[in-house]
Amino acid sequence: MSMMSRAWTLIFFLVVLGGCGSKAPVVVEKKPVVKTIAVMQVVEPTKMEIQNLSSVMFLVPIASIAFNSDSKHKSKIFAAAMARQNMTMGSVLTNVLVEELKGGGYDVVIVDAVPVPEDEPDEMDYRQFKTDVDAILYVYFDDVGLHSGAGSNDYRPRVNISGALHLKDVEDDFYHEDFSYGVDARAGKSWAVMADPRYAYPSFEAVIAKAPEIREAFESGAQAIGRRMAADIKSALK
Template identity: 35%
Template sequence: MRKNASATAAWLVLAAVFVLGGCAAKRPAQPKEVIQKISLIPVMPPASLYTKNDLFIPFAPALPVHLGSAAANRNKSAEFNQKMESTRLTLGSKLTSAIQEELRSAGFEVTVLNNVERHKDDPEDIDYAKLPTRDAVLHVWFSDVSMYSSRMSSVYLPRMNVSTHLLPRPESEDAVYSETLYYGADSRGDKYWSLPSDPKFSYPSFNDMIDRADDVAQGYDAGVQAIAKRLSRELRK
């Protein structure tokens, strides 16, 4: 009985060794891919700018207020977009330059890709595999640029939301970083994706905002710099 028990124990020990060895063989440590060189797709300017005021008016008839608010927002957006057209056209190049500068300061080698082939109907639908690079590809685009007044306030704040996509190689199907960064109106305090705007870039009314168009442009410039710095910090991780 003792011999049988000893033999059984020995077999159990050997079996455990083989199982553990097999598990270790199946799950080798995967080294993290180190990205040093980045090809940056030039950032396009936002297609348009707009304003939106969602201020809630208690005890007012819902449908007439909604229709009136929608019409007012359209009219104000058209006026705002016209006033800020020169600012809109520069935002893409400004963000491209800011990202390039911040990434280089963080130790990356950055090349801006020129003459990227884009679809007319969807400029951000890019075939990465056709890009003239073998380095990592960083695609950045504006998902929203506006001045926004929330339901609980008549104050307008800058809103600049930027989406990012980093591929380790052009032909890769999976991104190593994919995130949207929120500056201004959609920020939510101290979070990695959240970038609150300076209170000086807030406006108590639409007319005040239009009269201070140069200040609004400075607020967007501040957003560009803040987003570039935060993106660099996140990629450095």
């Protein structure tokens, strides 16, 4: 090997060794050890809305005032009709979360809900809980109702939830995600569950007439996104 070749070889190894020495150490984030989880009883939805976003609203903006007034009026009638169905969405969601987390090997208990500001449901003060569990799961309904979008002829279900897993003695939430069922869902997204196409109603009169079926849509939706959330939590903890 010539003198020049030896020189270039030496330079090459010095560069390689120097580069290796400058690399920052790889930091592996340690997952928390969670064996016990307290699931807070999910509170029933405080309101249900029905929306009809007709394309007329976008073509004639002034018409939006009349449409908004109509939606508010129909929402009151709709909420009263659904109240008569004695829905148990909160219990359905709570139970499926408990069932799925237990199936993942966690020791799970249900704790009573605690008051939170209605206009700021994510403002949970975990110091209110007197428990020795490793984590607390708090889930609440963001939106529940029926929605007819621009260009659509049907009212379809909407169930959106938010959830946070809070670890003992840790200030920030370990886990915080949103999940959607129905009109806000997008096929193939991990946070979404598509609704059965049969849950579609061509008019407000059809909605009121089908209140028992809509209860079924809402409760099956709560169950489906509860399963999806529980699977996501188990994956985050692995």
